[in-house]
Amino acid sequence: MRDWLCLVICAVTFAAAVEEPKFVNPLVAEYGAIAPQPDAAEQPRQGMKIVFDITSEAKPDEVLKGLESVARYLNLNAQAGHAPGDARLALVLHGTATKGALNDSAYASKTGAAKNPNLALVRELKKHGVEVFVCGQSLARNKFALSEVAVEFTVAASAMTVNANKQQDGYAYISVH
DSSP, rough: OOHHHHHHHHHHHHHHHHHOOOOOOOOTTTOOBBBBOTTTEEEEEEEEEEEEEEOOOOOTTSOHHHHHHHHHHHHHHHHHTGGGGGGEEEEEEEEGGGGBBHHHHHHHHOOOOOOOTTHHHHHHHHHHOOEEEHHHHHHHHHHOOGBOOTOOOOEEEOOOOHHHHHHHHEEEEEOOO
């Protein structure tokens, strides 16, 4: 019993000593919060070129996790002291994420949500130089008309072409589900 009591007291003491992480948004104010890790290995480098391949949808009233990841990358760079232009970033939506590229009225008619919650973040990402694409093949397969695509997006022939072309141009590939 005494050992058990010691174990409980030790566990409670340890739990109390663990500090809650503080999340910040040094560049993208409402998205992609980060927990600063100034002493961690592999800090963000200047001059990175990355294409984010975003494939998973979210609930109708939530932002795509992949878009949040791009915002998080921008916030990590800002925390490291880099300007947004120090990295060249692109993203492409396809698969079930394609719906996130629809304008507000099309999104509302397809999901029942009042509007597309992704568009404010996409505008913010573009403001910081992120290229934003949607897969033309996924649009066609999902029966989304080109007129339903939000003006913030550039329609690409396919996600495969964006990914291949960007990698040929020296971009690292990150798949976000």
